Amino acid sequence: MDAQLVNTITYADLHADVYSTNVPGEFKVIYWDSAGNELEEAPLTGISSYKQREPEILTRLQQLSQGARTQEPPDRGDAGEY
Numbered sequence: 001m002d003a004q005l006v007n008t009i010t011y012a013d014l015h016a017d018v019y020s021t022n023v024p025g026e027f028k029v030i031y032w033d034s035a036g037n038e039l040e041e042a043p044l045t046g047i048s049s050y051k052q053r054e055p056e057i058l059t060r061l062q063q064l065s066q067g068a069r070t071q072e073p074p075d076r077g078d079a080g081e082y
Helices: 050-065
Strands: 003-011 014-021 027-032 038-044
Touching: 003 050, 014 050, 027 050, 038 050
Parallel strands: none
Antiparallel strands: 003 014, 014 027, 027 038
């Protein structure tokens, strides 16, 4: 998947990079700590612009800066029950 950086949102010593994917209306956000370590990756889908979700991204940065637990990425290799 090709993704293009469209914005960086900063709070305290953390930042989130917002990437536009090759699917219209689909974005991904990668949250980073001050040392450049990836904390979390989250998809943003079903919207026409990531700008509509900036407040949520900022809220998540605030939570992470206050010690919130990072969310584990889903196991995409697990087909689950069927």
